[in-house]
Amino acid sequence: MEQSNIATHAVATGPAGRAMAQPMDASLLEGLQQHLTMERQASATYWAMAIWFGERELRGFCEYLKGEAGNEQQHAAQLADYLLARGQTVSLEALAAPRQQWRNAEEIFAAIFQLEADVTSSLQQLYVMAERASDVRSTVFLDPMVQGQIASEHEAAHLLGRIRFAQANPAAMLVIDGELSEGKHAPASLA
Numbered sequence: 001m002e003q004s005n006i007a008t009h010a011v012a013t014g015p016a017g018r019a020m021a022q023p024m025d026a027s028l029l030e031g032l033q034q035h036l037t038m039e040r041q042a043s044a045t046y047w048a049m050a051i052w053f054g055e056r057e058l059r060g061f062c063e064y065l066k067g068e069a070g071n072e073q074q075h076a077a078q079l080a081d082y083l084l085a086r087g088q089t090v091s092l093e094a095l096a097a098p099r100q101q102w103r104n105a106e107e108i109f110a111a112i113f114q115l116e117a118d119v120t121s122s123l124q125q126l127y128v129m130a131e132r133a134s135d136v137r138s139t140v141f142l143d144p145m146v147q148g149q150i151a152s153e154h155e156a157a158h159l160l161g162r163i164r165f166a167q168a169n170p171a172a173m174l175v176i177d178g179e180l181s182e183g184k185h186a187p188a189s190l191a
């Protein structure tokens, strides 16, 4: 009895009071928290863009971007789950008001492509930090996230290309809008 008590107390706990297998490198932890905020900010940005298209009767675009806002929230949730699994707490920082004024759809999708590229860069930095700290749990956690970003960049490039192809022609924009309403947003695949 005495022995098992000692064993129980020997388990390290993190700031959340939960059992913690490996302490986290301070800069990696800070980076993961910042990345969580970045995903929440991306969600707010997508939602603002969905509103922009909703105001212009392009319901397929609105639906697609609403879904993307949900995906970004889900990415933030995955980070929160990971921090909890590592015995850490999740700090929710203030978000900036998302941009709502845009000239046209092309400008929005160029911004989306850049946003996704920035998220990938942030993940790359986290990956380097995790490797430097010999934190294999974190590199394994980040692997599918980086993979997801490659797909997101690919999709954003595809939709930006299609919008450029349409050259703001209303009939062509309605064709893309109809496709998005049907959930067709994947780039061509040769596999």
Ligand SMILES: [Fe+2]
Pocket (backbone or CB within 6 Å): 039, 042, 071, 072, 075, 119
């Ligand atoms: Fe994301």
